[in-house]
Amino acid sequence: MKDDLLFIAERLVQYGRACGADEIEVGIGDGTEFSVDVRLGEIENLIEAGSRSLGLRIIKDKKTAFAASSDLAEETLRHLIRNAVRRAELANKDEFSGLPVLSRRTIDPATLAIFDPEVGRLESKTKIALALETERIALADKRITNSHGASFVTNEGTSVLASSNGFLGECQKTYCSLGVGLQAGETDDLVEDFWFSSQTHFKDLEAPEKIARTAVERTVRQLKPRKIKTQRVPVVFEPQMTAGLLGFLFSCAAGTAIYQKASFLVDKLGQRIGNDRITVIDDGLLPGKLGSGPFDSEGVPSRRTVVVRNGILKNYLCNTYAARKLKLKSTGNADGNGVSPNNFYLEAGPHSPAEIIRSCEKGLLLIRTLGHGLNSVTGDISRGAFGLWIEKGEIAYPVSEITISGNLGRILKTVEMVGNDLEFRGSICGPTIKVAEMMVAGE
Amino acid sequence: MNETATFPAIPFEDHFRLSLGDFQRILGIAQSSGGSFAELFLEYRAYNFIVMEEDIIKETAESISLGLGIRVVAGEKTGYGYTNDLSFEKIKKAALSAAAITSSPTTVRVVDLGQIRPVHNYYRAREIPHSAPLGKKIGLVKEAYLACQKSDPAVKKVKAAFQDQIQYVTIANSDGLLVSDARPLLKLSCVAIAQKGRRREYGFSGGGGRVGLEYFVSALTPAEIGKAAAQEALSLLEAKDAPAGEMPVVLSPGNAGVLIHEAVGHLLEADFNRKKTSVFWDKFGSRVASPLVTIYDDPTIPAFRGSYNIDDEGTPPRKTLLIEKGVIKGLLQDRLSAGLMNMPLTGHGRRQDFTDIPIPRMANTYIEKGEYDPQEIVKSVKKGFYADRFQGGQVEDSGKFTFSVSSGFLIENGKLTVPVKQATLIGSNVDILNKIEMVGHDLMFGLQTGTCSKEGQDVPVTDGCPTLKISKMTVGGLR
Numbered sequence: 063m064k065d066d067l068l069f070i071a072e073r074l075v076q077y078g079r080a081c082g083a084d085e086i087e088v089g090i091g092d093g094t095e096f097s098v099d100v101r102l103g104e105i106e107n108l109i110e111a112g113s114r115s116l117g118l119r120i121i122k123d124k125k126t127a128f129a130a131s132s133d134l135a136e137e138t139l140r141h142l143i144r145n146a147v148r149r150a151e152l153a154n155k156d157e158f159s160g161l162p163v164l165s166r167r168t169i170d171p172a173t174l175a176i177f178d179p180e181v182g183r184l185e186s187k188t189k190i191a192l193a194l195e196t197e198r199i200a201l202a203d204k205r206i207t208n209s210h211g212a213s214f215v216t217n218e219g220t221s222v223l224a225s226s227n228g229f230l231g232e233c234q235k236t237y238c239s240l241g242v243g244l245q246a247g248e249t250d251d252l253v254e255d256f257w258f259s260s261q262t263h264f265k266d267l268e269a270p271e272k273i274a275r276t277a278v279e280r281t282v283r284q285l286k287p288r289k290i291k292t293q294r295v296p297v298v299f300e301p302q303m304t305a306g307l308l309g310f311l312f313s314c315a316a317g318t319a320i321y322q323k324a325s326f327l328v329d330k331l332g333q334r335i336g337n338d339r340i341t342v343i344d345d346g347l348l349p350g351k352l353g354s355g356p357f358d359s360e361g362v363p364s365r366r367t368v369v370v371r372n373g374i375l376k377n378y379l380c381n382t383y384a385a386r387k388l389k390l391k392s393t394g395n396a397d398g399n400g401v402s403p404n405n406f407y408l409e410a411g412p413h414s415p416a417e418i419i420r421s422c423e424k425g426l427l428l429i430r431t432l433g434h435g436l437n438s439v440t441g442d443i444s445r446g447a448f449g450l451w452i453e454k455g456e457i458a459y460p461v462s463e464i465t466i467s468g469n470l471g472r473i474l475k476t477v478e479m480v481g482n483d484l485e486f487r488g489s490i491c492g493p494t495i496k497v498a499e500m501m502v503a504g505e
Numbered sequence: 506m507n508e509t510a511t512f513p514a515i516p517f518e519d520h521f522r523l524s525l526g527d528f529q530r531i532l533g534i535a536q537s538s539g540g541s542f543a544e545l546f547l548e549y550r551a552y553n554f555i556v557m558e559e560d561i562i563k564e565t566a567e568s569i570s571l572g573l574g575i576r577v578v579a580g581e582k583t584g585y586g587y588t589n590d591l592s593f594e595k596i597k598k599a600a601l602s603a604a605a606i607t608s609s610p611t612t613v614r615v616v617d618l619g620q621i622r623p624v625h626n627y628y629r630a631r632e633i634p635h636s637a638p639l640g641k642k643i644g645l646v647k648e649a650y651l652a653c654q655k656s657d658p659a660v661k662k663v664k665a666a667f668q669d670q671i672q673y674v675t676i677a678n679s680d681g682l683l684v685s686d687a688r689p690l691l692k693l694s695c696v697a698i699a700q701k702g703r704r705r706e707y708g709f710s711g712g713g714g715r716v717g718l719e720y721f722v723s724a725l726t727p728a729e730i731g732k733a734a735a736q737e738a739l740s741l742l743e744a745k746d747a748p749a750g751e752m753p754v755v756l757s758p759g760n761a762g763v764l765i766h767e768a769v770g771h772l773l774e775a776d777f778n779r780k781k782t783s784v785f786w787d788k789f790g791s792r793v794a795s796p797l798v799t800i801y802d803d804p805t806i807p808a809f810r811g812s813y814n815i816d817d818e819g820t821p822p823r824k825t826l827l828i829e830k831g832v833i834k835g836l837l838q839d840r841l842s843a844g845l846m847n848m849p850l851t852g853h854g855r856r857q858d859f860t861d862i863p864i865p866r867m868a869n870t871y872i873e874k875g876e877y878d879p880q881e882i883v884k885s886v887k888k889g890f891y892a893d894r895f896q897g898g899q900v901e902d903s904g905k906f907t908f909s910v911s912s913g914f915l916i917e918n919g920k921l922t923v924p925v926k927q928a929t930l931i932g933s934n935v936d937i938l939n940k941i942e943m944v945g946h947d948l949m950f951g952l953q954t955g956t957c958s959k960e961g962q963d964v965p966v967t968d969g970c971p972t973l974k975i976s977k978m979t980v981g982g983l984r
Contacts, residue, residue, distance in 0.1 A: 101780065104581065107862060110602035111587040112595075113572065128554075128566035132589040138569060145567055152639050154561035186605070208782055210902075245902065249787055250935070252903035292750040322558065323662045323698055323705065399564065433907030434897045435929045435981075439698060439707045444747075444981050446899070446907030446931040462905060465929045465981020467749065503749035503981040 067092055068232060071224035074139060078120055079226055081147045085121040085161045086226045089359060090114065090134075093219035096186070100193045101211035102201075110186075117359075117398065120146040121160050125153040128399060158386040164227045167363045169356040171233045175349045178263040181216050181236040189214045192270055196242045199274035205282045210243030210256065229361035237352070238264050240273055244281045253284035253460075255430065260488065262350055280429070284448060287462035290504040296425035297466060297500045298418055298452070301483055303428045304492030307443075308408055310470060311342065312490060314438045315369055315377075316401045317384030317393075326441035326471055327375060335375045336474030339411060342370040344379055346394055346404030353405035353489030358396040364404060367393045373474070379403070408492035411480025415494040418479045420455040426502055427452055428466065441470035447502070461504070468500040520549040520673055521573070521591060525618055528677045532616050534600040535577050536679060539609035542578040542840070544678040546817065548859040551635055552670040557646045558663065565639065572859035575600045579607040581845060587860045618683040623814035624821060627807050630689040630717035634669035637718055642667050645718070645727045649695045653731030659742065660735050661705075662698035665727075668713075676819035684819045690810065690965060691716055694954055695731045699738035706744075706926070707911075708737030711954040714810045714967075737894060740924055741912055747928035747982025748915065753889035754930065754978045755882055755916060759949030760895050762968030765872050766957070767898040767906040768934040769800055770968070773827050773835070774853075774865040774959075775842035777902055784904035784935065785833060794831040794938030797875055801826055802837055804852060804868030810953045811868035811966040815852070818863050822852030827870075831938075837865045857962035867957060871969035875944025879972040882943045884919040890980050891916050892930065895951075904934040928982040937975055945972030 071088040078086035092114045099107040116139065117130045127150040129142045171177070197212035217237040224230050241258025257277035259268035268276075299307060319325040327335065346364025348354050357363050360382055368376045378388060381396035395401040419427060432446035444467040451458045481494030528545060535543040554566040572589035573596060584606025586599030634642065650665040668691070675685040694711030710733035712725040721727055756764060777783035785793065804812050804822035816822055818840050826834045836842075839854030842865060855866040883891065891914040898908030910928045914921040950969035957966040 105606065106581065107583045107585060108606050109585040109587075109862070110605070111585070111599060111860065113587065113589045113860065115589070126564045128564055130566070130568035131570075133569050133571035134590070138571075142567060142569065149565045149567065149639060152643065153563065153565055156561055156563060208780070210780075210782060245782060247903075249781075249784060252784060254782075254901055254903055322664065323700075324707070326705075328705075399566075432901065432905065432931070433899045433909055433929055435907075435909035435927065437707060437911075437927055439705050440927070442927045442983075444909065444927050444929040444983075446905070446929055446981070448905075463931055463933060463979055465749075465907070465931050465979060467927075467929070467981050467983050469983075501749050501981070501983055503979055505751050505979070 067222045071222050075224045075226050078143050083120040088118045089223045090116045091221045097215045098190050098193050099211050099213045120150050122150040124155045124159050125150045126159045161227045162360050162362050162382040165363050169363050171356045174354045176262045176354050177234040178236045180264045182218050196270035196274050200242050200278050203278045205246050206244050208245040212242035215239045223361050231357050233356050242277045244277050246281045255280040284460045287460040290461050292503045294499050296422050297497045298427045299495045304495050305490050308492050309490045310436050312403050312406050317378040317380030320378050321387040325438050330375050334373050336373040338372040339477050339480050340370050340373050341409040344404050344406045348405050351405045351486050358394045360396040362392045362394045364394045403489050406490045410482050410484035410493045413479045415481050418496050422452045425452040443468050465503045466500050473497050521547045531600050535575050538604040539607040540577040540579040544576045546574040547675040550672040555646050555667040557650045557665045574859040575603040577603040582606050585862050616679050617681050620683040627812040628715040629808035632717040632719050634718050635671040649727035649731040652728035653695050653697050653735045656732050656735035659699045660697050661700045664696045668692045682819050686814050695734040697734040697738040701742045706738045706741035708734045710734040714808045714953040716808050741926050744924040744926035746984045747925040748984050749982045751977050751979050753886045754975045755891045756973040757893045758947045758972045760951045762951050762970045763895050763898050763908050766870050766968040767900040770867045770870045771900050775836040775838045776865050779842045782902040789833050792831045793935050795941045796831045797944045798831050799873035800828040802867050802870045806869050809869050809967050816854045817856045818854040820850050820852040825851045839865045855964050861962050867966050869967045874946050874948035874971045877943045877945050879945040879947050882972050882974050886916045889916040907931045928980050931979050940976040942976045943974040947971045
């Protein structure tokens with residue numbers, strides 16, 4: 063099966079060259095998906111399916127064309143390649159275009175431990191039972207009034223990549239996740255939240271009991287919220303919220319945003335962008351982690367990149383194209399014609415989350431945000447927020463219908479405490495942090 | 506163009522290499538374990554993309570998506586399988602995956618499929634972009650790019666992108682329905698970054714819809730799109746930080762339709778009400794908004810991005826009254842929820858592609874025009890916030906929603922004064938709907954570029970509204 067994919071990819075590379083492409087790269091993904099949603103004790107949706115997709119890039123006379131297809135019929139693919147060569151001719155010459163130079167470094171996917179054979183062996187009834195069990199435990203809590211349902215999802219995928227620069231690679235990866243979403247309160251005073259666990263290995267998933275209890279706790283702690291006056295206060299970000307902030311930082315540190323001048327981090331390499339508590343890493347080589355992989359979508363081997371060290375911006379995250387534009391090296395973050403994170407995280411600090419909350423005479427513990435108000439050109443942030451109000455170092459009451467606003471540049475310079483609770487729950491993650499002051503708008 | 510002009514039969518045999526007999530056999534397999542309903546959804550989509558930045562046509566892309574999804578429904582349960590390998594063996598496997606949702610073996614009955622055609626054609630594409638020469642499309646991108654760049658020397662960076670697609674769908678189900686649609690979709694958008702000193706700001710504009718290339722001559726020219734993007738970035742260079750706190754808010758016509766989309770539309774999607782997770786579930790027929798508020802969702806507006814001749818379950822869509830003078834009158838339905846709730850279909854069952862189960866979705870949602878003169882509305886505010894351009898929003902079932910304002914103005918003594926940037930508005934829907942104090946007579950729709958996400962599925966939508974005044978709302982700015 064896998065050899066079959068490599069064979070198809072290699073043959074298409076040869077065909078592309080024969081059609082006049084100077085360079086060509088062909089990637090094929092083959093995946094199977096299982097997903098079950100249960101709600102109020104019954105199965106709601108059950109999906110089982112497999113699919114393949116192909117993406118390719120052609121360069122001719124320094125002109126680029128992309129194509130993609132989920133129809134893998136030979137005649138369709140050959141037609142797409144011929145079209146792509148023709149389209150490349152109509153584009154403009156771009157001296158920075160082209161495939162990466164083949165790296166001598168290769169990474170054995172086995173050392174990354176991102177494929178778990180047990181995921182494929184799980185029986186449907188086991189997976190359904192896990193989802194049912196998680197929801198059942200959550201609903202047993204009388205404070206929970208309705209359920210958005212629980213889901214168990216698994217994916218198994220093989221991806222192969224063949225390039226005219228001689229690269230040939232394949233990688234198998236698994237993913238599984240279990241989660242539940244809940245509501246508490248009466249219809250006109252509803253609060254809601256969810257919790258989930260996702261991993262490459264089935265054995266690393268949190269147990270249904272833990273997921274259910276966490277989801278319940280996260281939901282009911284928001285009951286009977288108050289509104290607060292508009293004011294500037296310290297804001298403590300829970301790990302999931304820090305992860306959101308880091309996602310925004312990633313989009314600003316992406317080489318593609320830098321050369322397009324669409325980021326507030328333009329021309330900041332080597333400069334201080336945060337205080338010395340801020341160290342941010344992108345690492346594609348962490349064993350077993352969701353963001354790990356042997357090579358990126360251009361076949362550049364994965365690596366560990368220090369993005370920010372003790373507040374100093376050290377690297378932008380680049381694909382080959384952005385790297386050439388910026389006179390830098392690819393960091394192995396290519397994804398299609400853009401960039402994406404591997405495991406992108408803020409390094410943990412010395413403080414326990416409890417200690418961080420205790421340090422606030424008055425402040426907001428940020429637990430959820432709503433909306434999209436992020437501007438990478440300026441670093442401005444403005445979002446709807448839900449939180450717990452902190453008074454004299456203790457959680458006092460929940461607050462809602464507030465917004466928080468600030469600027470990522472200023473936030474990075476005013477982080478006062480970094481937590482010791484970093485967990486790799488996704489490909490972007492961070493610990494609890496405390497920001498000295500943000501604008502919280504309420505009444 | 507005649508609305509019912511001959512609508513060509515869709516040659517599904519060509520795209521999918523499957524015959525009517527195959528459809529019957531597959532539906533038979535899907536129902537082999539029982540279930541009350543089985544359905545095939547076949548999709549072939551061809552997509553083109555052109556991007557210009559740094560003064561060159563940097564890349565072009567072409568993509569083809571082909572596949573089939575099979576659904577089996579039993580009560581509230583749905584089994585689903587899909588494949589992009591249309592060999593009979595793989596299709597059979599997908600059908601059996603879907604059938605696994607039930608286990609009450611029955612004798613397979615052969616469905617009589619009667620092919621019908623959509624009655625109306627809401628698409629307005631004379632010059633089908635998919636088959637137009639690439640050079641012509643490149644010309645449109647260049648026109649937008651250059652118009653944006655030449656607007657002002659402060660415009661430092663421009664990116665213009667053109668996208669077109671044609672989506673062929675064929676739907677066959679166990680009720681005997683067999684229907685096809687061919688949906689064109691076009692979008693030209695432009696992003697500008699303007700710089701003054703160390704300050705950089707971003708502007709966006711775009712247009713398109715279910716239209717052909719002639720749209721860029723007759724309705725909206727690429728140059729107009731480019732200039733509008735530049736204008737937004739340039740005006741933000743002069744903008745101050747937005748205020749923070751509770752104050753009266755006036756929403757500009759058109760763009761602010763996103764508020765209706767978030768605050769009302771999502772929570773009147775039938776699935777959330779059937780499951781009683783929406784704050785509206787027990788308020789059907791009750792007053793939830795100021796009597797000035799009447800809201801529709803209409804998938805039949807010609808040429809609009811959110812329109813379609815049939816939904817993704819094959820149902821012809823209807824203009825649907827959601828709220829009339831403040832009272833909830835309707836829900837956006839798909840087959841599953843309409844059946845379980847014993848309510849009529851409205852034609853709002855949509856899906857992103859063949860890998861997805863259809864769910865109730867919005868199409869073109871808007872608040873009906875009122876009586877007030879827009880200037881009179883602004884004049885009525887002593888001190889407040891005028892929200893002009895938007896980036897999008899989000900809502901949760903409890904009714905808490907936000908939307909992001911990219912630019913606006915302070916209102917002081919009934920006049921727009923200082924331009925301001927970047928603020929989030931947050932509220933609780935029933936509360937805010939009751940605080941709508943004035944509705945203008947200037948109904949407009951926002952840009953034909955919007956996409957709505959729900960449960961991981963993206964579909965094209967539009968929304969619209971006249972100038973609105975909300976008596977008090979929390980504005981989250983920096984000041």
